[in-house]
Amino acid sequence: MNFRAALTVCLLGLAAAALAGSAALVFAAAAAILLLAFVRYARLHVFDGLEYARTLSRGVSAWGGEIEVTTTIANRKWLPVIWLRVVDQWPASVEPLRTVMRRSYKATYLLDQALTVRWYERVRRHYAGRCAERGVHRFGPASMEASDPFGMTAVVDELVGSAQLIVLPKVLAVPELELLLGRPLVGAPVRRSLARDRASFIGVRRYQSGDPLRAVNWRATARASTLQVNEWEPTTTAAVKLLLNTRVHEYVHEGTGADEIELLLVVAASLTVALGRLGWAVGLASNAYLSGQWGAIDIEPSSGSEAEILETLARVIALPPSTMNEVLRRELAADAGTTEYLVVTAGLHGGLAPQLARLRELAPTHVIYVGAVPEQARELIDWCIPADFDWREQDDLPLA
Amino acid sequence: MTSPWLERIALKGLMCLLESYWLAALATMLLLGSLGAMLGLTVIALVTAAGIALVLREGWITEKAAQIASATLLLVLMTLLIVPHVRATETALFGYTVGAVLFSGLVVWLGVGAGRTRAAPEELLARALRVGVMTFLVLLLAHQLDPTRVSAVPIVVATLLTAVVMLAVGRLVAVIGVAERRQRRLLSFWVVAVAVVTVLILIAAAGLAGTFDSKIITAVVGSLGAGLRRAWDVIAYGLAALAYVFTRIIYWFAQLLHVHPPRLQRAPGPLMSASPRPKLAPNTGWDAALYRWLGRALVVFAFVSAALWFVLKIVRRARERGDEGFIEERDYLISAADVARAAGGKLRAAMQRIARLREARPRDPNEALRREYRALERGLAPLGVARAAGTTARAFLLAAVSPAGRTGAAAARQVAGPEAAPAAVGVGGPEASPAAVGASGPAGALADALATAYERARYSRAGVDWSDVEAFRAARMQLLAALPG
Numbered sequence A: 001m002n003f004r005a006a007l008t009v010c011l012l013g014l015a016a017a018a019l020a021g022s023a024a025l026v027f028a029a030a031a032a033i034l035l036l037a038f039v040r041y042a043r044l045h046v047f048d049g050l051e052y053a054r055t056l057s058r059g060v061s062a063w064g065g066e067i068e069v070t071t072t073i074a075n076r077k078w079l080p081v082i083w084l085r086v087v088d089q090w091p092a093s094v095e096p097l098r099t100v101m102r103r104s105y106k107a108t109y110l111l112d113q114a115l116t117v118r119w120y121e122r123v124r125r126h127y128a129g130r131c132a133e134r135g136v137h138r139f140g141p142a143s144m145e146a147s148d149p150f151g152m153t154a155v156v157d158e159l160v161g162s163a164q165l166i167v168l169p170k171v172l173a174v175p176e177l178e179l180l181l182g183r184p185l186v187g188a189p190v191r192r193s194l195a196r197d198r199a200s201f202i203g204v205r206r207y208q209s210g211d212p213l214r215a216v217n218w219r220a221t222a223r224a225s226t227l228q229v230n231e232w233e234p235t236t237t238a239a240v241k242l243l244l245n246t247r248v249h250e251y252v253h254e255g256t257g258a259d260e261i262e263l264l265l266v267v268a269a270s271l272t273v274a275l276g277r278l279g280w281a282v283g284l285a286s287n288a289y290l291s292g293q294w295g296a297i298d299i300e301p302s303s304g305s306e307a308e309i310l311e312t313l314a315r316v317i318a319l320p321p322s323t324m325n326e327v328l329r330r331e332l333a334a335d336a337g338t339t340e341y342l343v344v345t346a347g348l349h350g351g352l353a354p355q356l357a358r359l360r361e362l363a364p365t366h367v368i369y370v371g372a373v374p375e376q377a378r379e380l381i382d383w384c385i386p387a388d389f390d391w392r393e394q395d396d397l398p399l400a
Numbered sequence B: 001m002t003s004p005w006l007e008r009i010a011l012k013g014l015m016c017l018l019e020s021y022w023l024a025a026l027a028t029m030l031l032l033g034s035l036g037a038m039l040g041l042t043v044i045a046l047v048t049a050a051g052i053a054l055v056l057r058e059g060w061i062t063e064k065a066a067q068i069a070s071a072t073l074l075l076v077l078m079t080l081l082i083v084p085h086v087r088a089t090e091t092a093l094f095g096y097t098v099g100a101v102l103f104s105g106l107v108v109w110l111g112v113g114a115g116r117t118r119a120a121p122e123e124l125l126a127r128a129l130r131v132g133v134m135t136f137l138v139l140l141l142a143h144q145l146d147p148t149r150v151s152a153v154p155i156v157v158a159t160l161l162t163a164v165v166m167l168a169v170g171r172l173v174a175v176i177g178v179a180e181r182r183q184r185r186l187l188s189f190w191v192v193a194v195a196v197v198t199v200l201i202l203i204a205a206a207g208l209a210g211t212f213d214s215k216i217i218t219a220v221v222g223s224l225g226a227g228l229r230r231a232w233d234v235i236a237y238g239l240a241a242l243a244y245v246f247t248r249i250i251y252w253f254a255q256l257l258h259v260h261p262p263r264l265q266r267a268p269g270p271l272m273s274a275s276p277r278p279k280l281a282p283n284t285g286w287d288a289a290l291y292r293w294l295g296r297a298l299v300v301f302a303f304v305s306a307a308l309w310f311v312l313k314i315v316r317r318a319r320e321r322g323d324e325g326f327i328e329e330r331d332y333l334i335s336a337a338d339v340a341r342a343a344g345g346k347l348r349a350a351m352q353r354i355a356r357l358r359e360a361r362p363r364d365p366n367e368a369l370r371r372e373y374r375a376l377e378r379g380l381a382p383l384g385v386a387r388a389a390g391t392t393a394r395a396f397l398l399a400a401v402s403p404a405g406r407t408g409a410a411a412a413r414q415v416a417g418p419e420a421a422p423a424a425v426g427v428g429g430p431e432a433s434p435a436a437v438g439a440s441g442p443a444g445a446l447a448d449a450l451a452t453a454y455e456r457a458r459y460s461r462a463g464v465d466w467s468d469v470e471a472f473r474a475a476r477m478q479l480l481a482a483l484p485g
Helices: A003-020 A023-045 A177-181 A185-191 A218-224 A258-277 A306-314 A325-333 A352-362 A375-380 B004-031 B035-058 B063-089 B094-116 B121-145 B152-178 B186-210 B214-256 B286-319 B336-360 B365-383 B393-401 B403-416 B441-459 B466-482
Strands: A050-056 A066-075 A081-090 A094-097 A109-117 A121-131 A135-139 A142-147 A154-159 A163-167 A196-206 A228-234 A239-244 A281-286 A297-302 A340-345 A365-370 A383-385 B327-332 B385-387 B423-425
Touching: A003 A023, A003 B121, A023 A142, A023 B121, A023 B152, A023 B186, A050 A081, A050 A142, A050 A163, A066 A081, A066 A109, A081 A135, A081 B152, A081 B186, A094 A109, A109 A121, A163 A306, A177 A258, A218 A228, A239 A258, A239 A297, A239 A325, A258 A281, A258 A306, A258 A340, A258 A365, A281 A306, A281 A325, A297 A306, A325 A352, A340 A352, A352 A365, A352 A375, B004 B035, B004 B063, B004 B094, B004 B121, B004 B152, B035 B063, B035 B094, B063 B094, B121 B152, B152 B186, B152 B286, B186 B286, B365 B385, B365 B393, B365 B441, B365 B466, B385 B393, B393 B441, B441 B466
Parallel strands: A239 A281, A239 A340, A340 A365, A365 A383, B385 B423
Antiparallel strands: A050 A066, A066 A121, A081 A109, A081 A142, A094 A121, A121 B327, A135 A163, A142 A154, A196 A228, A281 A297
16 A cells, blocks of 8 residues: 555545535545554554564474474554464474464465454463474464554564474384394393493482392482482493485485485484483484584494484485495494494495495494395395385384 | 355445445436435445356356346346436436436446455455545535535545445455464454544544534534533433432431431522523534534444444354364563553653643742742842842842942952852842932833832732733843843
8 A cells, every 4th residue: 555645645635625615525534644644653563562482392302292382472562453463384294283274385384373462462372283204393484464453554574583393203112122233131231331430420220130239329218218229320331333324226316215214214213212221322323414414424322322313313304315435434444442333224235235244344233224125235134124114103113 | 265255245245335325426416316315226236236246256147147137237227217307307318318327337337346356455445445536526526516415424434434344354354264263362352443443533533624614613512512411411310329229228227227317308499400401502514414424323333343243253152162272371561550550650740740830830920020030130140249138129129230239249259259159239228219229220210110010029919910020021131131241
């Protein structure tokens, strides 16, 4: 709406009415001018003191977990905002719960809120969503649209801020982990040193059969009414490094293999958590690309590194990376020490097989292959996971 | 669009209604019918034409059927306009027939346009602006041709109200249509806000229009006074009724406790009968029509708003039976106590400002003259003269204007240094005269007149008036200008 033109017309009308001596038309022109003035004032000041904020209940969520998104709109002025529309971008990978949202052309949901905000009022709305896809997801940017009560003209304010949510890969149970490592049952405790570093106190836990009596924490026992023992870091920790190859196809034109990459990430995440629970120091090296980060993925095995690895896996983007050769070359050149390797891959192309064979000679190495195992490389593969494994519906990782 | 009935029926109806006002005024002016009849005929024709276009757009009828229906409507409308005129006048004027045909065509064309138009807020605004301009031009033309033919006030008010409601409903439909279906909490506040702002704008516009016509100010004040008197009557009757009930209850309790309060005696005399109400001549000007139509329009608007609010509330309840899908919390950033504190602070500041203003501008001329005298003393201070304790104003002024008095003061200041206070002067007593202190010439006469005026303000029972204050001020300026230095 061109206010200047409209005002000019109204003023001309006022002059004409005054010249004609028609007070009724003067009244009409005056009402139109006042209406325009009000609309203009409301349009100019409608966003004064108006704030919009969006907060997430957590920044990192497990796959399938629920999050709460809170939008806050505050109007810090006396002029009420009679109608306000806030359209916020909601990532498509977070399914909205108990509410219906339409899709935008950007393949995101649109959180469309229409409301009124009175003088000095704050409106908070809590929405729930389920994290259905791994990755780094962004809420926002948002846009606010408001105007005068009559809605003659709308004013739009673009809000550039966004909130980030990291959804970790789905973690499955790995029942055959001990078998995978080749040290079933009794062998597992051996992976950790029996000697404990008394300077590295971790905490207390419930007494288990076989715990030394001198480890009992009598104060904690008195508080909990059950036997509690101290736990310290072992002086030495067995380490395993996951080598994750996300290059699914030999050639880029064959596709990205997004589904296979997701399965590879689920396998890697499940192994990380399972190994970490057993007390292994876990590391990760991969040729994958990360969202918002450039450079090779190389996390050295250390105790408690599972969270970092899972977050790294969450950041992986499904793009075909370069071959795994550089990663393997680096590992072959490094002094592995007591570190074992667990290779997770969906292909052995690009000269990967000979390097794996060399790695096997240098350090204990296990290869988990996702998909149909090629005949010529059968002797290199220890375990196999079918490519059509429906990890979204299953809770255990099958190792065949 | 989630509210097709609201869009198609309410908005199309409002569009037709908006177009009908200026068309009816045009018909009344050109075809010499009554405004009410023309308005009814135009609304029916517009709605019918819009309905034909709407059903065609929905695909319920073919284009040919729509054309036949439109042509039939055109013929019926022309017949309804021409036949009664021919019967009444027994002549078929060429000009009238051409006007009727053109008018019928215009009505059908605009009705079909209203039915075809997408009810987007931007298009509604463009339509409202166009209709506003057309209404204004038609009314201006009507006023120039025959001011008594078309009553402009109801058309103006109705056009404004309809346009505002149409725009608001159009935006409402647009917002709710794209937002979540259940987010309808804004409706009630929106309706109230639109109604309040519209009423305020109309009242302010009426006030502005009143400045172009002196009669209207009287009319406004009179109508406001009448309204306030009626309102006060209602409040007073209500309070009296409550007081009666309360008194009866107290009496009943008192009787229960065996207490016999004294009976109230009826007041004799003139209090028993009310003084006769003065009879006012009825206002028959255009302003009276304006306020009459404004009042009617406001009542109609209030009813329409209330009806709309109820309908929308029912619709909202019907659609909000399920969970809203989100939890909403509303709170205020400032409390009522904060508002009261802020308002109290502002009120206090305003009162203090008013008090200062009252202090600065005395309403009593005697006080004003005494302030003028104090200003004179302050004006004389830079010349080195100050009034000594126990010295009368007359003696001080005469001494101040006499060369001897000023010389003595200057000498005293020279001895004490430039930073010293002005030397106190004053000779003689209440009987001091210009001759006694050696003050002569115009300065002496001025000092004498100033002293006389001051004494009148200070000691005389009659005091002074505002003209004396003005004269004192002028004399003070003259005296200060006449004195050297």
